[in-house]
Amino acid sequence: MTVFLLLYLCADASRTDCQVFPTQQWMGDTAYEQCLAAVPSLTKALTATNRTRHRFVCEIQTDDAKPAEEARPRFIHQSFRM
Template identity: 85%
Template structure:
């Protein structure tokens, strides 16, 4: 199992306008528990204002869905064209 710790950076406390950033990941049978153990300390490290706006979320990755940084990007193929 692969688990990602996602950081939701939000513009305000309503958390309606957020950007998601992968912060960490774990692999293995205890991956989810390891992620959950990390969240309280990271949340406590935020300032009081930021605790209301931002949040950490543990997400289990399935084989069908891959996080943004793991999606294969098309390779640039150099081609030469002559006229």
């Protein structure tokens, strides 16, 4: 299994205008757990303002996915408004 740590850099807290950057990659049976373990310290390193705008996401790549250099992470935005 291959897991990518993705950084979503967003212009504002609504996260409607974001750019996605792969920042790290793990391979193996514990790849997802290693990625999840890295997220809290990286999030804590962001300023309080940036914590509301940017976020780190662990994404599992399937074996049939393109190599990391060719893969373009997908951003799925869901908005719930009342």
